[in-house]
Amino acid sequence: MRRDWTALPESVTARIAERVGGIVDVDPASNGNHAEIASAVTGSAGRVFVKAASGDLGVRSLRFELAATSAINGYPPEVLWHFECGGWLVVGVEHLDGSHPDLSPGSADLDLLASALKGLQETPAPDGRWFTPANRLGFAHPAMEGGMLVHSDLNPANLIVTTRGLRIVDWAWATRSAPWVELALLVQWLIGSGHTASQAEEWLAQFPAWTAIDREVLDDFATRSASKWSTKSRESNLGWVHDLAAWTTEWAFHRSRGAPRHCSLPEEPRPRP
Structure with a gap:
């Protein structure tokens, strides 16, 4: 189940801030529900998509996704970093700018x-x-x-x-x-x-x-x-x-x-x- 960014302990957000150059903005994702936290995080070093989980099921799912994303080149977002802290698994991946495709008949x-x-x-x-x-x-x-x-x-x-x-x-x-x-x-x-x-x-x-x-x-x-x-x-x-x-x-x-x-x-x- 999706949770608000404020659910993350300060120790976790501090380590995220170190990696993005200070947190300037957090934009929660509107789709998906596998990770408890799923947000685009902007810092002075750029924008990163962050997923985090603390519950047993969420951690297993995120760990599984981390393995799959790391194993495939080209199609998934690149894994930039990941860590565990305060009972949370946190993964930062390349933020993908773009729109969802139109899959209707005849669409390019x-x-x-x-x-x-x-x-x-x-x-x-x-x-x-x-x-x-x-x-x-x-x-x-x-x-x-x-x-x-x-x-x-x-x-x-x-x-x-x-x-x-x-x-x-x-x-x-x-x-x-x-x-x-x-x-x-x-x-x-x-x-x-x-x-x-x-x-x-x-x-x-x-x-x-x-x-x-x-x-x-x-x-x-x-x-x-x-x-x-x-x-x-x-x-x-x-x-x-x-x-x-x-x-x-x-x-x-x-x-x-x-x-x-x-x-x-x-x-x-x-x-x-």
């Missing part, structure tokens, strides 16, 4: 997402303990097992368009799996951004990991994902839970109507004779 930001995904699809999971598909998603299939590191939560709020391309934040759910799992989890966010289920699958067909998966495997994934979020929506009043239930149900319905084994990219129009 989709090209940025495709470029980032192509790199991630080739990123092996380093040695260490990572989530498995089963303990990340609550369901499993043998085809989901693999050796790649997937972010597993590429919703637009975790994507930032920068001058260096698309960057990805919040790696608390990094999972070791087959690369197509990342793509399957992206379907719900594409639908939520305005794509039909068919359009989402057509866009994903540019990735070899997607076209190589058997239809039955995708059918199973879509059905189980929809069932999970439908169950959660009956137990929750949170809007985002109901959104995910609707989007995953739309995809499962599309699959149940006989989606092709894989959706190929549209053919170029043939010239008229």
Whole structure:
């Protein structure tokens, strides 16, 4: 659960101040809830994004995210420093300036997402303990097992368009799996951004990991994902839970109507004779 900056002990804020050249401004993040503290901190040395946690679950999650962020180059924000003090784990990372992408059909930001995904699809999971598909998603299939590191939560709020391309934040759910799992989890966010289920699958067909998966495997994934979020929506009043239930149900319905084994990219129009 997110807490106010004032929850940090003075000993912790003093050590943060040393690293940023004195704290001039603190701007709490509006999204996310994994860390108890998540704020952009400005000092004379520049701006840093700071996450901190003290509870057992929060510390485990932040320690896990620290390991994932440190293991991957290019896409996550760079880890600048971290320390433990007064019962708190504190991590300072590169502050990313930019906006969240527009993932609606036809948006130029989709090209940025495709470029980032192509790199991630080739990123092996380093040695260490990572989530498995089963303990990340609550369901499993043998085809989901693999050796790649997937972010597993590429919703637009975790994507930032920068001058260096698309960057990805919040790696608390990094999972070791087959690369197509990342793509399957992206379907719900594409639908939520305005794509039909068919359009989402057509866009994903540019990735070899997607076209190589058997239809039955995708059918199973879509059905189980929809069932999970439908169950959660009956137990929750949170809007985002109901959104995910609707989007995953739309995809499962599309699959149940006989989606092709894989959706190929549209053919170029043939010239008229």
